[in-house]
Amino acid sequence: APSQKTERVGAYLLTGIPDPVPWKADDLRRKEMFVDYADCTADDAAVSRRALLQLCSNIRHYGMAFMRNVPIEDDAVLKVASSISIPKTTCYGHRWDVVQEATTNVSHPAYSGAELDLHTDMNYREKSPGLQFLHCTQLNWVKS
Numbered sequence: 001a002p003s004q005k006t007e008r009v010g011a012y013l014l015t016g017i018p019d020p021v022p023w024k025a026d027d028l029r030r031k032e033m034f035v036d037y038a039d040c041t042a043d044d045a046a047v048s049r050r051a052l053l054q055l056c057s058n059i060r061h062y063g064m065a066f067m068r069n070v071p072i073e074d075d076a077v078l079k080v081a082s083s084i085s086i087p088k089t090t091c092y093g094h095r096w097d098v099v100q101e102a103t104t105n106v107s108h109p110a111y112s113g114a115e116l117d118l119h120t121d122m123n124y125r126e127k128s129p130g131l132q133f134l135h136c137t138q139l140n141w142v143k144s
Contacts, residue, residue, distance in 0.1 A: 023062045033058055037070040040080045052083055059131065070135055077135040085131065 027033065032054070039051035058065035070076050078095055081087050087094050 034066045034068050037067050056084055072137045077133045081133050
């Protein structure tokens with residue numbers, strides 16, 4: 001059996017969370033991988049705590065988590081991020097939009113629409129991000 005320990009993730013002290021594991025494609029289909037935005041931001045403290053704990057547990061165990069039904073509002077994701085930790089301001093601000101540019105002469109690969117390999121962001125900073133929340137509001141997927 002995998003070892004279990006107590007660890008702090010953001011504002012939550014997680015107990016009994018299995019050690020981090022490499023995830024597999026099948027893991028991404030498990031319903032436990034998904035947390036609903038409405039539950040994370042619920043007025044009922046028990047509901048929001050349970051959802052945020054599941055979110056943090058997934059981050060700790062798999063290195064990522066997914067939220068469904070996030071409204072298309074500028075600071076929707078920031079609201080959840082603020083519930084589990086203190087968001088950092090970067091040179092881009094608290095949040096920034098990545099929008100595919102219509103030209104072939106793009107300023108950064110993230111804006112090109114090209115597939116990006118696994119990578120880290122802002123690792124050149126003294127205190128690089130511990131967590132990044134990505135919110136896809138529109139996807140124009142073209143399979144080549």
